[in-house]
Amino acid sequence: DAGVTQSPTHLIKTRGQQVTLRCSPKSGHDTVSWYQQALGQGPQFIFQYYEEEERQRGNFPDRFSGHQFPNYSSELNVNALLLGDSALYLCASSAGFMRDTQYFGPGTRLTVL
Amino acid sequence: RKEVEQDPGPFNVPEGATVAFNCTYSNSASQSFFWYRQDCRKEPKLLMSVYSSGNEDGRFTAQLNRASQYISLLIRDSKLSDSATYLCVVNDYKLSFGAGTTVTVRA
Numbered sequence: 001d002a003g004v005t006q007s008p009t010h011l012i013k014t015r016g017q018q019v020t021l022r023c024s025p026k027s028g029h030d031t032v033s034w035y036q037q038a039l040g041q042g043p044q045f046i047f048q049y050y051e052e053e054e055r056q057r058g059n060f061p062d063r064f065s066g067h068q069f070p071n072y073s074s075e076l077n078v079n080a081l082l083l084g085d086s087a088l089y090l091c092a093s094s095a096g097f098m099r100d101t102q103y104f105g106p107g108t109r110l111t112v113l
Numbered sequence: 114r115k116e117v118e119q120d121p122g123p124f125n126v127p128e129g130a131t132v133a134f135n136c137t138y139s140n141s142a143s144q145s146f147f148w149y150r151q152d153c154r155k156e157p158k159l160l161m162s163v164y165s166s167g168n169e170d171g172r173f174t175a176q177l178n179r180a181s182q183y184i185s186l187l188i189r190d191s192k193l194s195d196s197a198t199y200l201c202v203v204n205d206y207k208l209s210f211g212a213g214t215t216v217t218v219r220a
Binding site for chain 2: 043
């Protein structure tokens with residue numbers, strides 16, 4: 001049973017560029033949430049997708065956007081990258097809209113130069 | 114005030130010791146709580162849910178005090194493999210994480 005998978009593992013971008021991160025949820029899960037974890041901090045909630053719609057959003061600017069596909073996989077897009085966007089981006093999936101335990105993928109480490 | 118605040122640690126304990134730490138949460142209406150464990154540069158992994166009556170999972174005991182809005186985690190008979198950062202999590206239709214408590218168990 002495959003767990004949550006994310007790609008790429010690592011990514012280096014420069015300020016002003018755009019990036020797309022990808023996530024495939026655990027088998028049987030239909031809800032995907034994205035988190036940003038800066039060094040030395042706990043993960044911060046970005047947004048959550050269920051039934052291909054953004055259902056909940058944290059305190060992140062519109063530069064952060066996402067999408068969920070019919071197969072429940074998801075993308076996180078960040079435009080106009082800033083140095084402060086450097087972080088570990090975690091995807092978590094659950095079986096139901098915020099009603100079940102969330103399981104995390106290994107994350108994508110983004111470095112913005 | 115942050116939604117979830119934790120003892121930052123670090124807690125440096127010998128093998129076999131007992132270590133305990135707390136976190137506090139700001140939303141008195143919160144209903145669902147967890148402890149996650151995170152190893153260096155890895156993803157968080159669910160350690161245990163926290164129930165109102167308190168619960169144990171082997172050497173780990175979690176307690177919830179709703180009146181004071183805090184959650185605790187106690188680790189008995191610490192093992193080297195318990196060295197990690199422990200994240201306190203409140204589920205209010207989104208997961209809110211504390212910054213984590215670092216525990217190092219030494220031989």
